Amino acid sequence: MMYYPPSIRHLIRHLATLPGIGEKTAERLALHLVRARKKDAEALAYSILNVKEKIRLCSRCFGLSDTDVCSICNNPSRDAALLCVVENVSEMIAIERSGAYYGRYHILQGALSPMDGIGPDDLRITELFARIDEGEIKEIILATNTHLEGESTARYLSELLERYPVKVTRIASGVPLGGDLKYVDQLTLKRAMETRYVLE
Amino acid sequence: MMYYPPSIRHLIRHLATLPGIGEKTAERLALHLVRARKKDAEALAYSILNVKEKIRLCSRCFGLSDTDVCSICNNPSRDAALLCVVENVSEMIAIERSGAYYGRYHILQGALSPMDGIGPDDLRITELFARIDEGEIKEIILATNTHLEGESTARYLSELLERYPVKVTRIASGVPLGGDLKYVDQLTLKRAMETRYVLE
Numbered sequence: 001m002m003y004y005p006p007s008i009r010h011l012i013r014h015l016a017t018l019p020g021i022g023e024k025t026a027e028r029l030a031l032h033l034v035r036a037r038k039k040d041a042e043a044l045a046y047s048i049l050n051v052k053e054k055i056r057l058c059s060r061c062f063g064l065s066d067t068d069v070c071s072i073c074n075n076p077s078r079d080a081a082l083l084c085v086v087e088n089v090s091e092m093i094a095i096e097r098s099g100a101y102y103g104r105y106h107i108l109q110g111a112l113s114p115m116d117g118i119g120p121d122d123l124r125i126t127e128l129f130a131r132i133d134e135g136e137i138k139e140i141i142l143a144t145n146t147h148l149e150g151e152s153t154a155r156y157l158s159e160l161l162e163r164y165p166v167k168v169t170r171i172a173s174g175v176p177l178g179g180d181l182k183y184v185d186q187l188t189l190k191r192a193m194e195t196r197y198v199l200e
Numbered sequence: 201m202m203y204y205p206p207s208i209r210h211l212i213r214h215l216a217t218l219p220g221i222g223e224k225t226a227e228r229l230a231l232h233l234v235r236a237r238k239k240d241a242e243a244l245a246y247s248i249l250n251v252k253e254k255i256r257l258c259s260r261c262f263g264l265s266d267t268d269v270c271s272i273c274n275n276p277s278r279d280a281a282l283l284c285v286v287e288n289v290s291e292m293i294a295i296e297r298s299g300a301y302y303g304r305y306h307i308l309q310g311a312l313s314p315m316d317g318i319g320p321d322d323l324r325i326t327e328l329f330a331r332i333d334e335g336e337i338k339e340i341i342l343a344t345n346t347h348l349e350g351e352s353t354a355r356y357l358s359e360l361l362e363r364y365p366v367k368v369t370r371i372a373s374g375v376p377l378g379g380d381l382k383y384v385d386q387l388t389l390k391r392a393m394e395t396r397y398v399l400e
Contacts, residue, residue, distance in 0.1 A: 003296040005266040007247070007254045014244040019232050020225065030251070031290065032219050034264060038252050044214040045248040047207070048233055052241045054207045055234050064234060066205040090231065096203040 008034060060131070062107040062124050064089050072104060079103040081138040085128065085157065087111045087145055095143060103141070106131065111149035112156055118149075120156070128157075132164050139167040146173045208234060260331070262307040262324050264289050272304060279303040281338040285328065285357065287311045287345055295343060303341075306331065311349035312356055318349075320356070328357075332364050339367040346373050 004012065008030055015026035033041045057063070058070035065071070072078060082103025086092050092105050108123040131137065142157055144150035154170055161168045174192035175184050184192075204212065208230055215226035233241045257263070258270035265271070272278060282303025286292050292305050308323040331337065342357055344350035354370055361368045374392035375384050384392075 003293050005255065005264055005270065007251045007266050008264060011247040011251045014240075014247045017240065017244070018229050020228070025220065028220070029218050033248055034251055034255050040214075040217065041248055041252045044217070045245040045252075047211040047214045048241055048245040048248075051207045051211045051230070051234060052238050052245075055205065064205055064208065066207050070205065093203050 004030075057107075057109075061105045062109055062127070063092055063105055077102075080136045082141065083128075083131065083137045083139070084141045084143050086143045087150060087153070091143065091145065103139075108144070108153070111144055111147075111153040113149045123153070125157070125160075129160075129164075132161075132166060137166055139169060141169050141171060143171045204230075257307075257309075261305045262309060262327070263292055263305060277302075280336045282341065283328075283331065283337045283339070284341040284343050286343045287350060287353070291343065291345065301341075303339075308344070308353070311344055311347075311353040313349045323353070325357070325360075329360075329364075332361075332366060337366055339369060341369050341371060343371045 002009075011030045011033065012023065012026045015021055015029050016023050018026075021029070033044075054066045055064055056066075056068075058065040058073055059068050060073040061070060063070050063072065067074075079102050082101075083106055084092075084095060084101060084103055085106045085108060086095065087108050087110055089107060092107055095101050095105075106124065106128050108125070108128070110118055110123055112118060112120065112123070132140070140157075140161060142154040144153045144157075158168050158170070172195060173188065174195065175181060175188065181189070202209075211230045211233065212223065212226045215221055215229050216223050218226075221229070233244075254266045255264055256266075256268075258265040258273055259268050260273040261270060263270050263272065267274075279302050282301075283306055284292075284295060284301060284303055285306045285308060286295065287308050287310055289307060292307055295301050295305075306324065306328050308325070308328070310318055310323055312318060312320065312323070332340070340357075340361060342354040344353045344357075358368050358370070372395060373388065374395065375381060375388065381389070
């Protein structure tokens with residue numbers, strides 16, 4: 001590190017704060033940027049600044065957006081009667097990637113976790129109910145994660161949602177496709193047995 | 201990708217141009233930057249801009265520097281009688297890291313490679329001789345790489361250097377420390393035998 005001029009040392013230090021980037025990789029990336037065309041390196045720098053400048057939470061679903069309302073909430077071809085509730089943006093992205101969903105989302109910004117001091121007021125639950133109150137939504141799909149916090153959050157929400165005239169569903173848990181039963185943990189297998197369905 | 205707002209898509213695209221960063225990793229890094237404190241993300245962006253703004257080649261050794269003459273060339277405690285000739289900055293860094301060298305460097309900016317159209321005029325050879333002409337240098341250590349191009353470059357330079365009143369040495373090649381002879385390639389073993397030295 002000390003063999004580099006100060007500006008490169010700073011760059012290495014900042015690159016090494018990125019997840020999964022150790023000092024060796026940071027060094028390699030820094031030297032790449034030193035050698036790269038000025039235009040290309042600047043494009044990267046400005047795209048970072050641009051993201052920090054523009055990205056905000058969508059005022060409806062609390063997903064990431066460049067604009068006040070995100071492109072999914074704004075898309076008239078998405079089914080307004082379906083609302084998928086997830087913990088974070090990454091789960092929304094995973095579901096989008098599956099191509100199996102054509103409704104809208106509500107991103108809670110986390111899951112209930114008393115241990116970490118995260119209670120209902122820390123999640124976007126009030127905003128969820130406000131959206132339901134608008135009357136368009138017919139089904140709420142609870143797609144929080146299947147770990148302890150995600151399960152409790154789904155259970156908590158499903159109880160509160162009993163008062164609303166909406167169908168409440170939970171994404172299925174079970175043996176992953178291509179999975180080998182003998183490698184699947186007990187809890188998952190138990191859930192897969194309990195939630196088995198009739199083949200038609 | 202298309203699930204992200206445009207500013208994030210751009211950032212992912214630019215991050216994915218970095219060596220060893222695939223689209224998945226670029227996505228992860230971009231989401232990290234989205235979530236990071238504005239201050240931290242901006243510090244990274246500005247350190248990239250700063251490097252592109254400041255870094256130049258040292259006017260003496262052609263290493264990387266923030267200033268006209270680099271800190272090694274400027275360091276009076278480095279032995280001015282010793283000059284280590286390397287191909288690129290990364291080899292200089294490797295030698296610095298070994299802690300075994302206290303002289304100065306000359307970075308050729310590559311090796312002779314007729315196949316790639318790189319001849320003597322493309323390397324900083326004239327500048328090397330100009331430095332020798334100054335009269336302070338007593339020994340030139342040829343530390344180009346040990347691949348074909350590096351070897352030819354060392355041989356080419358050693359011939360030209362015969363005319364100069366300097367000692368010319370080449371870094372040793374041989375079996376790496378901790379290496380197992382049966383895994384060492386024939387050429388390396390041959391060289392190790394040929395350049396064997398007397399234990400004192």
